[in-house]
Amino acid sequence: MKTKYIFFGAIMVLILANSCEKDIPQYTEFKSYAYTNNDENGGSWVPVLLDGATAIDIAAPEATTSTEYLAELADIKSKMDNIDGNQRRSVEYWTNNAVVRWNEIALELIAKYNLIPGPNDDDSYTLPNPNTPDGPPGFPFSHPPYASRALAYLSVAQFDGLISAWHYKYQYNRPAPYQLDETINYAYEPNDIPSYPSDGAVLARVSRNVLSTMFPLEVEYLEKMEQEHLQSLLLSGGNVQSDIDAGVIIANTVSEIALERAANDGMKNAQAPKAVSDSIKAAAFERFGWQWENLELPVRPVGLTPLFGKVKMWSIDDVESVRPIPPPPLDSQEYRDDVEILKNYADNMTEERRAIANFWQDGLGTYTPPGHWNRFANEFIVESKMNPLRSARTMAYMNMAIMDAGISCWDAKYYYHYPRPIQTIPGFRTIAGTPNFPSYTSGHSVFSAAASEVLAYIFPEKxxxxxxxxxxxxxxxxYGGIHWTFDATVGTDQGRNVAQFTIDVAKLDGAD
Structure with a gap:
């Protein structure tokens, strides 16, 4: 099929004061805020994995006049009277929207583990193994596909758990401790959302459970963060212990369902052995007459996650249904024209283009392109003063779309197995390294387009x-010489197309 590839016109330079720094870790600077909306009907929204908000049964709480509840109230008042400096800082840190905080912790872990395994003394490679997470090399290597998946499962579990919590909050309608006892000075901006079950407890336990599975070497750290978060719920004056216990019940059930899906979604087979990788490469050569070659020294025997394109998607049944058009043949005029475009960029590199290439690099040791868009979403959530439930919805749909887009992208990469510019243009050099997987389509383009479409749906003003x-x-x-222009343009269309499937799901969940 002969296709006209449309090049990008004027590209705006990204300038976001205090919101686009990519130092790791760097937590969002925000304090407790008054929610724009409480979403009282949030318990009627449609979950992603749960069979409705009532799939988890939570018993009615004790009456606020009962002996049991009054004892709980006295307990938190005693704890608040004896709060120390570290505890006070912890309460301030967690704020009243821990969706953002747990997402930031996930980004920190992604950056920490986004380190490619090095070669052994004999130039062979040992890949990270979840069965032996201590390594060497340590598990995981949180490359972009892995990062997109970790963020998706975290966000979906949070979202489903909070839908269930919201249902029971408004069914039982138990006020928060500070609303019942005027001597309790609530640490955050007050609201009239019922406290049972605790949404903060749902987030703390779900996040610990999911992230501990994704980053097994961080179990102790995540347990510590969970305990600090749970303690802050008591010390803030926002919850009593039975609120927290009910939230933990929801979280454990949701986590189990989410992690069961993760265990069977095909990711464990994504990093295929060499024989499978070679067969994929040979099939592409037979089909198209080209194949991507790894130009690293020493050469890695297998590209990155050749079977990520087979992983189960969230909103699309068949990845082939969203596979993009073929790239131009290597003997076509379209290809030759693109060679000249890349040579011209390389020969006339401007400071602006170099800055753009560097800003969006998101390579090893960073939170990857999916993480970059999570950072933007965090900023928008705080700016819009979203409550935790609506924040979780934002993150869930964005990360579902990002993961689906990544799966679609990797399907295209290994189906077409298209060479990178450095392979086919004699003497060509990049300014940002060369990733260990085929060129078409561009992962950055697909991830970013998918994320931007969901954010455009949720924040239409942006x-x-x-x-x-x-x-x-x-x-x-x-600009960096890593991709062809058609990798970027077709990849952008691909990401937007994939995201629309997620947006169509979101439009039917009852939240709009």
Whole structure:
């Protein structure tokens, strides 16, 4: 099929004061805020994995006049009277929207483990193994596909857990401790959302459970963070212990369902052995007459996650249904034209283009392209003063779309197995390294376009802004010499197409 490839026009330069720094870790600077909306009907929203909000049974709480509840109230008042400096700082840190905080912790872990395993003394490679997480090398290597999946499971579990919590909050309608006892000075901006079950407890336990599975070497750290979070719920004056216990029940059930899906989604087979990788490569050569070659020294025997394209998607049944058009043949005029475009960029590199390429690099030791868009979403959530439930919804749909987009992208990468510019242009050099997987389509482009479309749906006032960022992320890979322009343009269309499936799901969940 002969296709006209449209190149990007003017690309806006991304300038976001205090919101786009990519130092790791760097937590969002925000304090407790008054929610724009309490979403009283949130318990009627449609979950992603649960069979409705009532799939988890939570018993009615004790009456606020009961001996049991009054004892709980006295207990938190005693704890608050004896709070120390570290505890006070912990309460301030967790704020009243821990969706953002746990997402930031996930980004920190992704960056920490985004380190490619090095070669052994004999130039062979040992890949991270979840069965022996201590390694060497340590598990995981949190590359972009792994990061997108970790963030998706974390966000979906949080979202489903909070839908269930919201249902019971408004069914039982038990006020928060500070609303019942005026001597309790609530640490955050007050609201009239019922306290039972505790949404904070749902987030603390779900996040610990999911992230401990994704990052097994961090179990002790995550347990510590969970305990600090749970303690802060008591010390803030927002919850009594029975609120927290009920939230933990919801969280454990949701986590189990989410992690069962994860265990059977095909990710364990994504990093295929060499024989499988070679067969994929041979099939592409037979089909198209080209194949991507790894140009690293020493050469890695297998590309990164050749079978990630087979992983179960969230909103799409058949990955082939969203596979993009073929790239131009290597003897076509379209290809030759693109060679000249890349040579021209390389020979006339400007400071602006170099800055754009570097800004969007998101390579080893960073929170990856999916993490970059999670950072933006965190900023928008705080700016819009979303409550935890609506925040979790934002993150769930964005990360579902990002993961689906990544699966679609990796399907295209290994189906087409298209060479990178450095392989086919004699003497060509990049300014940002060369990833260990085929060129077409661009992962940055697909991830970014998918994320930007979901953010444009949720924050329509920012639609032009985020779509411009996605186009800048895409062209950055061309400026860097890592990708062809059609990798970026077709990848952007691909990401937008995939995201629409997630948006269609979101439009039917009852939240709009």
């Amino acid at each position: 639609a032009g802004l985020v779509r411009g960022w996605a186009e800048e992320a895409a062209i950055s890979r061309v």
